[in-house]
Amino acid sequence: MDPRAKFMVIMVIFAISLLFTNILVLLVVFLAQLPLIWLAKSMRRWAASMKGGLILALLIFVMNYLTGSTLTHSLAMTVRFMALLSSFSIFFMTTSPDDLGLAMEQAHVPYTLCFTFTTAVRLVPTMAVDAQTVVDAQRSRGLELDKGNLLKRIRNYIPILIPLIVSAIRRSVELAEALESRGFNVTAKRQSLVVLRMKPSDYFAVLAALVSLSLAVWASLYAQLPQVELPLELPRIWQILGPCWSK
Amino acid sequence: MIVVEDLHFAYPNGNQVLHGVDLNIQDGEFIAIMGENGAGKTTLVKTFNGLLKPNQGRVLIDNIDTKKTSVAALAREVGLVFQNPDHQLFCETVRDEVAYSLRNFGYPSDVIEKRVKGMLETLDLTPYVDSSPFMLSGGERKRVALASVLVWNPKHMVLDEPTIGQDYQQKDRLRNFIIQLNTQGKTVVMVTHDVEFVAECKPRVILLSQGKIIGDGTAEEILTDKDLSTRASLLQPQIALLFSAIEGLPRGIIDVYSARLVINNTLRGSK
Numbered sequence: 001m002d003p004r005a006k007f008m009v010i011m012v013i014f015a016i017s018l019l020f021t022n023i024l025v026l027l028v029v030f031l032a033q034l035p036l037i038w039l040a041k042s043m044r045r046w047a048a049s050m051k052g053g054l055i056l057a058l059l060i061f062v063m064n065y066l067t068g069s070t071l072t073h074s075l076a077m078t079v080r081f082m083a084l085l086s087s088f089s090i091f092f093m094t095t096s097p098d099d100l101g102l103a104m105e106q107a108h109v110p111y112t113l114c115f116t117f118t119t120a121v122r123l124v125p126t127m128a129v130d131a132q133t134v135v136d137a138q139r140s141r142g143l144e145l146d147k148g149n150l151l152k153r154i155r156n157y158i159p160i161l162i163p164l165i166v167s168a169i170r171r172s173v174e175l176a177e178a179l180e181s182r183g184f185n186v187t188a189k190r191q192s193l194v195v196l197r198m199k200p201s202d203y204f205a206v207l208a209a210l211v212s213l214s215l216a217v218w219a220s221l222y223a224q225l226p227q228v229e230l231p232l233e234l235p236r237i238w239q240i241l242g243p244c245w246s247k
Numbered sequence: 248m249i250v251v252e253d254l255h256f257a258y259p260n261g262n263q264v265l266h267g268v269d270l271n272i273q274d275g276e277f278i279a280i281m282g283e284n285g286a287g288k289t290t291l292v293k294t295f296n297g298l299l300k301p302n303q304g305r306v307l308i309d310n311i312d313t314k315k316t317s318v319a320a321l322a323r324e325v326g327l328v329f330q331n332p333d334h335q336l337f338c339e340t341v342r343d344e345v346a347y348s349l350r351n352f353g354y355p356s357d358v359i360e361k362r363v364k365g366m367l368e369t370l371d372l373t374p375y376v377d378s379s380p381f382m383l384s385g386g387e388r389k390r391v392a393l394a395s396v397l398v399w400n401p402k403h404m405v406l407d408e409p410t411i412g413q414d415y416q417q418k419d420r421l422r423n424f425i426i427q428l429n430t431q432g433k434t435v436v437m438v439t440h441d442v443e444f445v446a447e448c449k450p451r452v453i454l455l456s457q458g459k460i461i462g463d464g465t466a467e468e469i470l471t472d473k474d475l476s477t478r479a480s481l482l483q484p485q486i487a488l489l490f491s492a493i494e495g496l497p498r499g500i501i502d503v504y505s506a507r508l509v510i511n512n513t514l515r516g517s518k
Contacts, residue, residue, distance in 0.1 A: 130334070136298050137335040139318045140327040141395065142351030159347070162337035166381065170333070 003095050003103035005202035012209035013087040016216040022225045023076035030083040033090060042093045049089045050082065057081050072229050097121040106196050112185060119175070127168060134163045248274055249295060249325075249403060249434070253304035256290055264290045266458040267304070274402070277429045278436045279445045279466070282455035283480030288438045289330075291455065292405045295436070297321040308403070323352060326401035330408040332392035336380040341372060344380050345395045352399055366398045370424075386417045403434040410441045422448055446470060446484040446501040454479045467499040 017029050037046045057078050064074035095103075101118035105111060138159045139145070145156055219225065251270035257263040264287045272278055280288050293299040294306045297318040306313045308324055329335060338344040345366055349359045367373045370390045375383060380391050389409075397404070409425070410418050418441075426448065429435045439445060445452060445466055452469040454462030462475045469475060471487045483491075486506045490496045496513070500506050 133329070133331075134334045136293065137329045139298060140296055140322050140329070141335065141348040142319050142322050142399075144317070144319050144351070159335075159337050163334055166336075167333055 001094075001205065002196055002198050002202040003099045004107055004196070005198060005206050006091060006095060007103065008206050009209045010087050010091045012213045014084060015213060017080050017083045017087070019216055019220045020225075021073065021076055021080075022227065023072055023079060024226055024228055025219075026076050026079040026083060030079055030086060033083070033086050036090055037086075040090065040094050042090070045093055046086070046089055049093075050086065053082065053085045057085075070229065102192065102194060102196055105190075105192070111190060115184075123168075123171070127164065130167055131160065131164055134160050134167075137163075248272065248307075248309060249436075250307040251291075251294070251304070252307070254291070254294060254301050254306060255303035256287075256294065256299060257302055258290075264458050265294075268455075268458070268460055270453065270460065270463075272403075272434060272436065274434055275429070275432050276434055277426075277448070277450040278434075278453060279448070279450045280436060280438045280453050280455060281440065281442075281445065281469075281479060281481060285457075286455040286479070287458045288455055289407055292327065292407060292436065292438055295321075295403070295405055296325040296327050298327075319351070322348075322401070323399065324401055325403045325405060326396040326399070327405045328393055328396045328407065328409070330411060332388040335392060335395070336388060339379060340377050341367070341375045341380055341383075341391055342377065344391055345372075345398050348395060348399050354399075362398050366394045370394045370397075385412055386414070389413070389417075397428075401433075403436065404428060406435070406437040408439055409437055410439060410444050418444060440481075442470065442481055442484050446486070449502070454481075456480075467501055470501050471498055 013029065013033065017026065020026055020029075037043055060081050061074050061078040064077050065071065069077070097118050100121075101114050104114040104117065135145070143156060143159055145153070147153075148156065249270070249272040251268055254265050254268040254270075255263075256265040264285075268287075268291060280291065282288050290299060294301060294313065295308065297313045297316060297320075300314050308316075308321055311321070311324075313321060336344060338347060342363055345363045346359050349362060354362070364373075367376055370393065372387070372390055372394060375387065375391075380388060383391065389412075393406075393409075406425070409421055413421065422444065425435055425437070435450075437450070449466045452462070452464065452466050453460060454469055454475055456479045461478055462469045462472065470481070470484055471491065473483070473491070475481075476483050484501045486503060487501045490498065490500050490506070497509060500509055
């Protein structure tokens with residue numbers, strides 16, 4: 001599927017998720033993505049990225065609930081987060097950085113920007129190796145990453161981050177010089193070996209997405225959506241802190 | 248003492264790098280580990296301070312099994328200086344950089360101050376004590392990295408490619424410094440490709456090829472062995488090449504000084 005069409009569809013899902021706070025609608029938006037994932041044969045990778053977002057989702061739920069929202073609303077916000085995460089996850093899982101770069105180029109994004117983006121993605125494995133070397137070097141000087149309270153552990157990452165950032169900056173400068181010496185961006189007009197063309201199925205997908213978006217906008221403004229309220233109440237922050245305060 | 252027994256190691260991505268290495272390094276020895284790219288040299292020395300734990304076999308540092316000890320504890324005995332100093336420099340001043348490891352190891356501040364001062368003097372870094380390590384030249388950064396490991400006085404020093412990117416003068420100073428360290432009783436292990444440097448230092452040479460030790464002997468023995476050198480992708484020292492090409496000259500000469508003696512004697516003898 002053309003990456004540009006894909007991007008439009010994902011953006012529509014994104015917009016629809018943001019339009020609603022109704023938990024039922026959000027659940028539908030989230031679950032509607034599952035067939036897409038199944039079609040892309042990426043269920044396992046999707047599950048892995050969802051697991052990664054679980055901590056953040058939990059944080060969102062807790063923050064919402066403890067600051068006064070109802071249980072249902074907090075759950076709705078969590079589901080919305082998962083829906084957003086899921087949609088972007090699908091996009092990046094099914095689009096290689098090369099395709100993305102091509103799509104950006106042929107969507108008339110300035111070539112320098114496209115190249116920066118593709119290079120950044122390409123350098124991630126390289127930087128991971130560098131990071132490991134830095135960790136090894138600092139551990140050889142007595143740095144213990146798994147000791148100490150939370151604050152100490154965060155501070156322990158400074159000896160790793162700084163060399164990494166410095167080496168990233170150095171590498172960028174060297175790369176820029178090497179590129180310029182090889183005539184980077186000298187010709188304004190570039191021709192691509194692969195030219196992206198939108199197929200009828202791509203146009204159909206974009207159309208379907210736009211129609212869904214219009215429906216969603218209409219529904220959010222005018223429709224009477226079925227409301228659900230869960231009767232449960234978990235103790236709130238003041239109920240927990242209250243007794244501690246009065247002691 | 249560093250004892251390696253039947254060491255096998257493969258990286259998590261499946262790359263089997265060490266295929267059964269047996270090695271004995273006595274205290275105070277001076278060793279050069281050489282071999283082709285990918286032979287496993289850096290991997291081997293990373294097992295000395297516990298960064299990499301053996302898949303099979305074991306590594307004993309002064310009779311302590313590295314598998315059962317933390318890197319921080321082993322680092323006190325085995326100081327590993329990495330190839331690229333930029334992978335470890337992060338402090339605002341050279342002083343802080345050198346003091347970093349001492350702080351990690353929990354030394355009291357007065358001891359730290361004294362040691363840092365002494366270390367900077369030894370390596371001619373005193374003018375830079377308050378400079379940012381990032382502003383120094385390549386050779387100076389290497390010296391800062393060396394100082395920051397040497398400062399806690401580990402019994403065994405491991406240097407990964409110490410001569411890379413250094414001009415002749417710096418290499419000469421480094422050679423003298425390493426020999427001085429060794430004379431003071433430290434075990435010095437260097438991983439290097441620099442054949443001429445090894446020829447001038449004359450350490451015990453351990454040759455690694457494809458994860459196995461294929462040669463272990465004096466520098467004169469190993470570096471004049473044509474077969475071994477080819478297998479380990481080593482270019483023999485120029486003097487050795489010259490002497491092996493001329494008939495009637497003795498084997499086992501690898502440096503200019505010894506060569507000069509031999510040639511002078513030969514010329515006098517032929518008069």
